[in-house]
Amino acid sequence: MLIYKILLPGEWDELETTGHFAGSPFDHASGFIHCSSRDQVAGTALRVFGADPALVIAAIDTVQLADSVRWEEAPGGEVFPHIYAALPLSAVAAMYRVPGASAVDQVIPHA
Numbered sequence: 001m002l003i004y005k006i007l008l009p010g011e012w013d014e015l016e017t018t019g020h021f022a023g024s025p026f027d028h029a030s031g032f033i034h035c036s037s038r039d040q041v042a043g044t045a046l047r048v049f050g051a052d053p054a055l056v057i058a059a060i061d062t063v064q065l066a067d068s069v070r071w072e073e074a075p076g077g078e079v080f081p082h083i084y085a086a087l088p089l090s091a092v093a094a095m096y097r098v099p100g101a102s103a104v105d106q107v108i109p110h111a
Contacts, residue, residue: 002093003069003081004041004108005033005058006049012056012095021087032070033083035060038110040080045101057096057108064091 007015008024015021023033036044041057049055060083062069068085098107 001062002059003035003037003062005035005060005083005087006041006045007056007058008049008052009054009056009097012058015058015087015089015092019089021089023086030082031084033085033087035069035081035083037081038108040078041108042101042104045098045104049101053100055098055101055104057098057104058087058092059094059096059108060087060091061093064088 005021007021011021011024021033022028027033034044045055045057062081065083065085065087068083070082070084071079072082074080096107098104
């Protein structure tokens with residue numbers, strides 16, 4: 001199964017350079033790396049990254065992460081995938097460069 005992490009271009013560069021991503025400042029404050037399902041990723045992008053002119057979406061293979069992925073209820077009741085470990089580059093099945101949050105659904109393929 002794939003889940004999706006929305007990254008700023010500099011965060012993607014960090015993941016590529018170091019081979020892992022420990023999370024954004026928001027992830028650190030939450031205690032886990034925030035991710036989305038395919039059905040959630042466009043809404044998350046608009047809600048959280050609407051003002052950012054460029055995004056990178058990492059499609060993550062959950063099999064590679066084993067027990068570090070938990071599906072948990074967020075405020076508002078929706079259930080999201082969270083990663084309780086650093087994200088290794090080896091778990092990224094695909095990467096998509098997106099010209100802003102409004103383009104997510106046009107760039108990322110549907111399963």
